[in-house]
Amino acid sequence: MNTQSTRLDDLMLNDRGFVFDPNTGESYQLSATGLQCLRALQRGATTAAVLAELLETREVDALTARADLDAFLWELNQLGWL
Amino acid sequence: MSKQPYIVPAIRRVSQSSANPQRLGRTPVIDVIDGVPVAGLLARFGGPLFVFSEAGLRAKIRDAKRAFAAVYPDVTFAWSYKTNYLDAVCRVFHQEGSMAEVVSGFEYEKARANGVPGARIIFNGPYKTTAELRRAVDEGAMIQVDNRDEVVALARLAAEMDRDLKVGMRVHVDTGTHAVWSKFGFSVEGGEALRMIRWMTENTRLRVCGLHCHVGTFMLDAGAYATAARAVTELALEAEEAGCPPVSYLNLGGGFASRARLHGQYLPPEQATPSFDDYARELSGTIKDCWPQGRTLPKLYLETGRALVDEAGYLLASVVAVKQRTVKDAGAALAAYGKGGAGGALAAYGKGGSVVAAVGGRRNAVVLDAGIQILYTTAWYQPSIYPAAEPRTGVQPTTVYGCLCMNIDVIREEAALPDLRPGDAVVIHPVGAYNITQSMQFISYRPAVVMVGTDGHAHLIRRRETLEDVRGPEVVPGFLSEINGTAGEARVDRQ
Numbered sequence: 007m008n009t010q011s012t013r014l015d016d017l018m019l020n021d022r023g024f025v026f027d028p029n030t031g032e033s034y035q036l037s038a039t040g041l042q043c044l045r046a047l048q049r050g051a052t053t054a055a056v057l058a059e060l061l062e063t064r065e066v067d068a069l070t071a072r073a074d075l076d077a078f079l080w081e082l083n084q085l086g087w088l
Numbered sequence: 089m090s091k092q093p094y095i096v097p098a099i100r101r102v103s104q105s106s107a108n109p110q111r112l113g114r115t116p117v118i119d120v121i122d123g124v125p126v127a128g129l130l131a132r133f134g135g136p137l138f139v140f141s142e143a144g145l146r147a148k149i150r151d152a153k154r155a156f157a158a159v160y161p162d163v164t165f166a167w168s169y170k171t172n173y174l175d176a177v178c179r180v181f182h183q184e185g186s187m188a189e190v191v192s193g194f195e196y197e198k199a200r201a202n203g204v205p206g207a208r209i210i211f212n213g214p215y216k217t218t219a220e221l222r223r224a225v226d227e228g229a230m231i232q233v234d235n236r237d238e239v240v241a242l243a244r245l246a247a248e249m250d251r252d253l254k255v256g257m258r259v260h261v262d263t264g265t266h267a268v269w270s271k272f273g274f275s276v277e278g279g280e281a282l283r284m285i286r287w288m289t290e291n292t293r294l295r296v297c298g299l300h301c302h303v304g305t306f307m308l309d310a311g312a313y314a315t316a317a318r319a320v321t322e323l324a325l326e327a328e329e330a331g332c333p334p335v336s337y338l339n340l341g342g343g344f345a346s347r348a349r350l351h352g353q354y355l356p357p358e359q360a361t362p363s364f365d366d367y368a369r370e371l372s373g374t375i376k377d378c379w380p381q382g383r384t385l386p387k388l389y390l391e392t393g394r395a396l397v398d399e400a401g402y403l404l405a406s407v408v409a410v411k412q413r414t415v416k417d418a419g420a421a422l423a424a425y426g427k428g429g430a431g432g433a434l435a436a437y438g439k440g441g442s443v444v445a446a447v448g449g450r451r452n453a454v455v456l457d458a459g460i461q462i463l464y465t466t467a468w469y470q471p472s473i474y475p476a477a478e479p480r481t482g483v484q485p486t487t488v489y490g491c492l493c494m495n496i497d498v499i500r501e502e503a504a505l506p507d508l509r510p511g512d513a514v515v516i517h518p519v520g521a522y523n524i525t526q527s528m529q530f531i532s533y534r535p536a537v538v539m540v541g542t543d544g545h546a547h548l549i550r551r552r553e554t555l556e557d558v559r560g561p562e563v564v565p566g567f568l569s570e571i572n573g574t575a576g577e578a579r580v581d582r583q
Contacts, residue, residue: 024102025099032101032102033101033102034099034100034101034102035099035100035102035482036097036098036099037095037096037097037098037099037481037507038095038481039094039095039096039097039098040096040097040098040099042097043097044099060094060097062091063091063092064091064092064093064094064095065091065092065093065094066094070094071094074096074097075097077412078096078097078098078099081099081412081450082099085099
């Protein structure tokens, strides 16, 4: 069994969107929707599932949500979290 | 189940500087102007939209008059047309008793068209044509002579009319706080002004009955006016001692600061900007100290513009695009907020380096439907930018771009704003001084202007520019009448 956690697993989040990355010592602030997405990703949700959750819970059209989510995932990739 | 409002999924590195969003506090919002909702103004008149508050204008001039009347017996304000010559704005000040202060033949005509009699106009500026001077003389305007060539032109007019002409003389003074505005008038310190007054008295029919000194603009040091007032008062007395006619008025110009904020200004306007009482105390106290006891004090004219109109003016604009901007040195950029960010230092931490470069080096940015072509003063001042509705998120340092296809079109390098979406309105303030008169038609149409009246209604005081306004003065030479076999709609010169 692989017990090594991923960078995404290591992140420490609180309900106000504050994130601490123990691998770098850096802290981040997420928007409420960013927090929702990151928590979904930590639960193992796929991109499609995260998008579906956004559309289900937020007042947003599919194209806008898709464009914003892709940009957000790209930023998380830049941080090495995905 | 009802859905929650949408906010862009976003992540920002938490900075340890004072720009830390956790420390920026509650976001101020401007959603109404004098009781009129911003959203309603934009819906009715379109955007971007300049808005002036009639109540704000009247409150300022009344406060200025109160402050000076409390310490000096004879003070008259003249509205500085160049600061904002929208007729409606000028007329508010004229209704409040202000004369007109103009600096060109165009502004003179505008004041006359507003119903201001010549005798209620102060005619300043370094360039006045002979025809303009003649009209001003005929109509009894107060001419403030700026240079020797103008002295000669006026002297010729006086000789031609075979009468004495009363004039004021523009002088410049070194107050030690700003670069000396030696472009205008005659030097007091070097003795040039006294020599010219004597020369005019002895060689022409011009009689210098007033002295005019405008020390600078946005004077945050009220003490500069004490220096200027002392210099012109002493000059007036020296000229009289030298046999020239007595000086009956002093005109200390304008330059009082508004509650705008200069680039690089450390203290906020609430602390840095002197009050009208501060300026009044410096000016009146000095003149009274220098003037001979028992003699009637000279009349005092003031031409303050910016301090009266700036805060009454707002620009409503809307977000058209949201971006993430790469900032190479976040630390240096954040320094504008105070202590500065730690991005540069953190880059030294191994893995962290790439992290900082990725997210720490990125900043929110928005593009507005208004640009610096209508916000000329952003070259010197950093206006506040407020959301026009309760924010959905906390604030972040945000770069605010204008709508022009020009890289220099940055309204604010860093404004503390929440996450904004296309269509969100913002209110830019204060923008009442100079932005209307110095705005240019460039790339897009100049916006409409409304005044929110004390009657609680918004009144259109200038409509939005149209294509015809821009093309109207143009003429296309005949040889360019056809392109691609069609005549188009241009005005063709058939000669």
